[in-house]
Amino acid sequence: MKTQVLVFFTALLLSINAFAISLQDAKNQGMVGEQQNGYLGVVKASPEANKLINRVNAERRSSYQKIAKKNAITLNEVANLAAKKAISATKKGQFVKNKQGKWVRK
Template identity: 40%
Template sequence: MKNKNLLSILPSLFLGLCLVALPVSAVDLAQAKSAGLVGEQLNGFLGMVKPDASAEIKALVDSINAQRLAEYQRIGTKNGVPAEEVGRLTAQKVIGQAAPGQFVETASGWTQR
């Protein structure tokens, strides 16, 4: 029952995550994804596809991931589920909607769409 309730809020969560990233630097995130430097992970967080990315890109990823964690915790608390579960469910949606050319994490590692 809790999963069903949580699944019903995923569209608004996805929109919220997009909006959370906008004030940080949406253009930089889009560029980092397009350049194959970062990608979406199975846990609902951004990951470094290329570990040698600049400190600026790493800081961007850390900032967005901190905002995502706060949102996952808020939603998890509201729905009585662990934040990790919120992240995993969000990842399924975000990975499914990844643009061609972007990297996403799979069970066997990074894959380019």
């Protein structure tokens, strides 16, 4: 089951292509970062960052719900697995929120 979930996450990351350039730009500029809960967070507040986060997080939540239902697991379990994968995939120099709730550069 975990293999299916991980395969789906890979497909999910590729399916967010519409946001990839904007998301990568925002990450590279230090505006947004990955959080421990599987969702993006604001590092440096701006209207653009907030709009991007709302859009990407809504898409993630929708995808997480589909994965959870398909695999008979909770939304939180899916989000936690996604967080680990997203944080692992975060590039050096981009921000992640650590377990203490502080933004740190990877």
